[in-house]
Amino acid sequence: MDGTLFQTNKILEISLEDTFNHLRSLNKWDTVTPIDKYRQIMGVPLPKVWETLLPYHSIEEREQTDAYFLERLIENIRDGKGALYPNVKEIFTFIKEHNCSIYIASNGLSQYLKTIVYYYNLDNWVTETFSIQQIDSLNKSDLVRSILDKYEITNGAVVGDRLSDINAAKANGLVAIGCNFDFAKDDELSQADLVIDDLNELKTILPKLKVHN
Incomplete structure (x- = not known):
């Protein structure tokens, strides 16, 4: 699906930014959103994504972040912010x-x-x-x-x-x-x-x- 049928990059950055803004509001993140690092590992299962992006956070915090990220992705898809690849x-x-x-x-x-x-x-x-x-x-x-x-x-x-x-x-x-x-x-x-x-x-x-x- 991602990167083959669906242009994930169209919703990836805004959804990830939403998620890390959420973490900042909880005082659980204080630097830039690691969009480049995510692009490098795009395609791996999400549990491994959060192990990479949040290596010093607890498993519970990663799971909460994953759930929030999923909510943002889905909302952005429903809002028409994504797109299929041509043809x-x-x-x-x-x-x-x-x-x-x-x-x-x-x-x-x-x-x-x-x-x-x-x-x-x-x-x-x-x-x-x-x-x-x-x-x-x-x-x-x-x-x-x-x-x-x-x-x-x-x-x-x-x-x-x-x-x-x-x-x-x-x-x-x-x-x-x-x-x-x-x-x-x-x-x-x-x-x-x-x-x-x-x-x-x-x-x-x-x-x-x-x-x-």
Whole structure:
């Protein structure tokens, strides 16, 4: 979802600023908002995010911060401050017309994902959306495996912008398609089977892969 379908950067900074302003009001933060550090680790599960951004805070404080951040993200999505990447609905329509199923596997939390899916009507194309919360290991490779098992998928591709997506594809015998979008890193993309700069490029790639699931 983040950095591949949804332009998280449009709501990330304002939501993070809201959150750290909240921490400042509680006298639990007294320096600048660590937006750059967050951008560097974008894509990891949120518990690991707060371990990184709030290393000296208690687990309880991190959990409270996480809950507040989620509230701000959801509110900003509902206010229309976010956006899908160009051609998301167009490529989804193309994929469905070619008898392929679409699943979202994300490190985002369930409520956050549901808000995006609902706001942009992604259920018109997406069979099911899966959150890392559904997997005890918080490992995207395991999350993708659970999708393959549930839907008895034998071949397909994982399209994503971060190493966790590429690793999830390779660990499960799928094609790894890297997205050279906002949060992508060259050293991570170099490990993908293919790299795209626009989702519309999938129109020529997927038929060649003979992906049916």
